[in-house]
Every structure is written in C-alpha cells, then in structure tokens.
Amino acid sequence: MFKDLSPNLKSSITRSITQTFEQYMSNIEWSEEKFSIDDFIANWREYITTKALWYSKIPEDMKQDPAFHENLAQRINEVIARVLGEPPSDDQIASIQMMQEQLNTHYEYHxxxxxxFVETLLKKYLGL
Structure with missing residues (x-):
C-alpha cells in the first residue's frame, strides 16, 4: 500500500519520520535508557495528525487498513536505521573534538x- 502512494507523499512521510525521530531523540538527550518506541510513535502520531500537511491526503480507508500500518512500521524502522547508520561528518568530528577539549568533556556520539545534538549542546556551554 505504501508503495502505491505518490513519490511526493512517500517523501513527505519519510521526512516526517526523520524529523520526529531526531527531535524525540534530542528531547531525551539521545539516551538509550530513556528511549521508548511507544513514546516515539506517540510523538510521531501527534505530529502527523496536528502538523503534517500530507496526512489529510491519505484516504481514510487506507489509514484504517492494517497492511498500511505494517508498511508504515517497516518504513519507520528503515528510517530509524538510516538515521542511526549515517556517520558524523569529518567537520562535525573536528568541531566537537575542539569544543570538548576546551570544555574538558567526553560526550559520545555515534x-x-x-x-x-552534541555540537549544539557544546556550543550552548561555550556561549556560542
């Protein structure tokens, strides 16, 4: 069912998953102990029903179909795996390393x- 959607709609869904996941992880400070897939899904559901313009473009019968929800769950897993698998850039690594040396901190990021998130946090500590 997901594959039957327009490319623009699929792209919007993927973007909403990515943005919501990154925001959720930032809110819990990228803590594995605080992570809850149920909480993330609740955040994503709230986002799509209150802010996502694409949500109203999906027919109601499709929204109710269990196969569509299975497709969405699979897409969510793929997007999360992609986000978690994308390595930091060399510029990010250099910037973070420099700030950590200044602050004598040892934040990990994967x-x-x-x-x-770490770069933003360190900049905040440095008043930048």
Missing amino acids: CKAEAV
Whole structure:
C-alpha cells in the first residue's frame, strides 16, 4: 500500500519520520535508557495528525487498513536505521573534538544526528 502512494507523499512521510525521530531523540538527550518506541510513535502520531500537511491526503480507508500500518512500521524502522547508520561528518568530528577539549568533556556520539545534538549542546556551554 505504501508503495502505491505518490513519490511526493512517500517523501513527505519519510521526512516526517526523520524529523520526529531526531527531535524525540534530542528531547531525551539521545539516551538509550530513556528511549521508548511507544513514546516515539506517540510523538510521531501527534505530529502527523496536528502538523503534517500530507496526512489529510491519505484516504481514510487506507489509514484504517492494517497492511498500511505494517508498511508504515517497516518504513519507520528503515528510517530509524538510516538515521542511526549515517556517520558524523569529518567537520562535525573536528568541531566537537575542539569544543570538548576546551570544555574538558567526553560526550559520545555515534551518528550524524547525534553529533548535531552534541555540537549544539557544546556550543550552548561555550556561549556560542
């Protein structure tokens, strides 16, 4: 069912998953202990029903179809895996390393999105 949607609609759904996941992870400070797939899904559901313009373009019968929800769950898993698998850039690594040396901190980060969070946090500590 997901594959039957227009490319623009699929892209919007993917973007909403990515943005909501990165925001959720930032809100829990990228803590594995605080992560809950149920909480993330609740955040995503709230986002799509209150802010996502694409949600109203999906027919109601499709929204009710269990196969569509299975397709969405699969897409969510793919997007999360992609976000977690994207390595930090060399510029991010260098920037974070420099700030950590200044602040004498040792934050770990494992993907590009988490590096954005750490970089933002360190800049805040440095007053930048």
